[in-house]
Amino acid sequence: MCIICASIPAVAAVGAKVSASQLGQPEEKRKPIGRITGIIIGLLTISSVIYHTLRWRE
Numbered sequence: 001m002c003i004i005c006a007s008i009p010a011v012a013a014v015g016a017k018v019s020a021s022q023l024g025q026p027e028e029k030r031k032p033i034g035r036i037t038g039i040i041i042g043l044l045t046i047s048s049v050i051y052h053t054l055r056w057r058e
Contacts, residue, residue, distance in 0.1 A: 004044055004048040008045065
């Protein structure tokens, strides 16, 4: 498994941990961790598809 593909579940796990640790705070003080995690996972997925497509063509 390449490092990009391996980092996708790692980012999801870290995002879930940080999001769960914020549950004790009031709603107004929580940061949008779920949205940030989703954006990062999306970017990693796109970069993985591009990398593997270019690598496959060679």
